[in-house]
Amino acid sequence: MPRLTARERREGYQREYAFQQRHGKPFFPHVVFHDTIVSLIVVALIMGLSVLWYVQFGAIPTDPMAERTGGLLGPAYEAKADPGVLGYHPQPDWYFFFLFELLRIFKTPQLLIVGTIIIPTIWMVLLIGWPFIDRNPDRRLSRRPIALAIGVMVPIVLLTLTFYGSKVPAEGGAASTEPGAAAFAAGACSTCHVLANAGTAGNVGPVLDEAKPDYATALALITNGQGAMPSFKATYTEDEISCLAGYVATWSAAVGTTPGPGAATAKDYPASCEKAGGLFAGTVSSASGP
Amino acid sequence: MSTLLPPPKEIAMMPVDWVEERSGAISFGKFMLFRNVPKDISWLQTLGSALITVFILQATTGIILAMYYQPTPDTAWMTIQWITNEATLGWLVRGMHKWGSSVMVVLLFLHMGRTFLFGAYKYPREMTWITGAIIFILVMGMSFTGYLLVFDERAYWATIVGVNINGTAPILGPALSYVLMVGPEIGTNTLSRFYSLHMLVLPSAIGGLIFLHMLLVVRLGVTSPPWSRMEPTEGDV
Structure with a gap:
């Protein structure tokens, strides 16, 4: 690459600038004309996107907290932020x-x-x-x-x-019937984590089948978050968190119906899932009992 | 009478002359309009001015939105809903602000790409590039602080993940997260802080940098395309 001295560089620029002053065209009307046309096109584009967005809005929902749906360009707004909502991705x-x-x-x-x-x-x-x-x-x-x-x-x-x-995360398989599996698959967990037993394929966070966290680690992570992972303190009750931690410790790296290596550490599992009830209580636990 | 009064043309020019004498604004305006730019620039050099148009559009629609928006967890989403559903043309103002931000990011990329391919950042225009690069980063900050304000589900979770990403930085990270969220979780103060960053801190910084950026462009002259030759064409003086 040719090396120029500071002086050559400066003089080269000054020559070019002087040439521009002498033989250039005035800013008005030439540049102003081009700029105005492009700016008008850009403003029209923005208005066009807004109108396209607007005409595809669904009806105003009767539930005052619900999302107002839209079309190609997305909803008018999603449902009100609520840390307690389970299945948001x-x-x-x-x-x-x-x-x-x-x-x-x-x-x-x-x-x-x-x-x-x-x-x-x-x-x-x-x-x-x-x-x-x-x-x-x-x-x-x-x-x-x-x-x-x-x-x-x-x-x-x-x-x-x-x-x-x-x-969006790939579709996983079906969740097992173990306690906690359905809650894991329906909740935010599935957005980011792969866990074969829950049939989830979310690929943002660590693959739980490889990370194999023990109960205490999983409990701390779900409660407080770490790295990019949010805290779910406000989303789940203590029993629910305990259930999920126990479920993850037990069934990460599980083969078929044989629990994974973390099973021994999952102390309140699956009792906590029974207490949490709903999606958290699986069908197997009610049959076999804790 | 007629001998006492100056001719009408002079009377009409009096306010203009008054301003010119005290500020030089008229001759400055004339310089800006009639300064020479390279002969062979055309459509590719319009992206910067289009960005200024979008910035003005964002500022205007933002000011209108700020007249109705209330940044608290209880009211933020309700006021967005009201602006979208009830306010006269509220959907258009909000829509233009929302889509204007996307268009601005795309235009920034194109403007930067054009500057890069034309080598327009080279001596003596390094500072013009640097101010532009900082504007780009600040505009990404505008995008990030903007979407918490809607306070819907996406806003809430994406902001938590975004703030946590900042938090992974060594040493300063956790402190930065804490300062951004004003505590360990998103709450009333988080919204006020993001709102203040989004409508006061970042826009004034961007506005100031745009001014500096344009000052440099005018002072150093517009870069002619790399293929341009310094040969006067016919008809030149």
Whole structure:
């Protein structure tokens, strides 16, 4: 790459600037004309999206807390935020899908920070510092092969991450009838975690069949959250959390009806599921008893 | 009488001259309008001004929304519902704010891509690129703080996950999460904090940086396309 002295660089710019002053075209009307047309198109696009969004709204729901449905461009609004709702599958808006996908790629607790902090920080530093990294003075793409390669790669990587990030968790199999399985499959757990016994295929957080948390770990994680995982203190009662922790400890890495290695630690399981009742009480426990 | 009064044209120009003499605003405006830009720039150089249009649109619709929106866990979602369902053209104002944010992110990408491919960030325009890059990051911050405000299910859970992601940073992470949420959980103060960041802190920072960005563009001149040659065409003076 040709090296220019600071003086050559300055004089080159000054020549170009002087040429522009002498032989350029006035901002008005040329640029103003182009700018106005494009701005009008953009405003029309935004209004068009709003109208398309609006015309597909469903009727105003009679339940004052419910979602008002929409069509292609999504609902008018979802149901009011309620930490007590069991089966919500969280997903960010599209411009954070790439980050969401990074969470999926680096899902284990040890690697999580690579996706959440390290890669985004490197991106931001490279973005801001780019003029100091690319020292090639030439502006023609034919003389900038590395910059061109990066300029093509970055959008491809971001679009790919955004595309995969937009996918909702794959359909899993059916939940077993063990106590806690139905609650695990119906609740937020299934959005992020794979657990064969519950038939879930959520792939944002660690695969529980591989992580095999013991009861105490699972209890602490569900109660307080960790990393990207939210705390579910406000969502579930103590019995329900105890039931889920016991269920995860017992049935992660389970083979068929043989409990996994964490079964020994699940002290209140499945009694806590009986107490929690509803979805938490399975059918097997009522037959075999604790 | 007629000898005492200046001619009508001069009278009409008096307020203009008054402003010009005291501020120089008229000659500044003339300079901005009639400064020369490279001959061969055209449609590809319009994305920056389109972004300013969207920024103004976001500010205007945001101000209107702020007149009706109440940032507390009990009322936030109710006021959004009221704006969408009841207020005259409320759906349009909210819709334009919501979709305007998406369009802004897309335009930012295109504007940045054009600058990158044209090498327009090179000497002496490094600072223009840096201010633009910071604007980009702040706009992502606007998107993040914006969607908690609707306070629906998505807003709630996506914000928790987003704040937890910040919390995974070493040393500063947990403190940052705590500061963002004003405590361990999302509550009244979280909404006020996000609202303040979303409508005061970030927009003023972005507005200031846009001003700086434009100042640099005007001072350094618009970059001509990389293929442009410094040869005067026929008909030039």
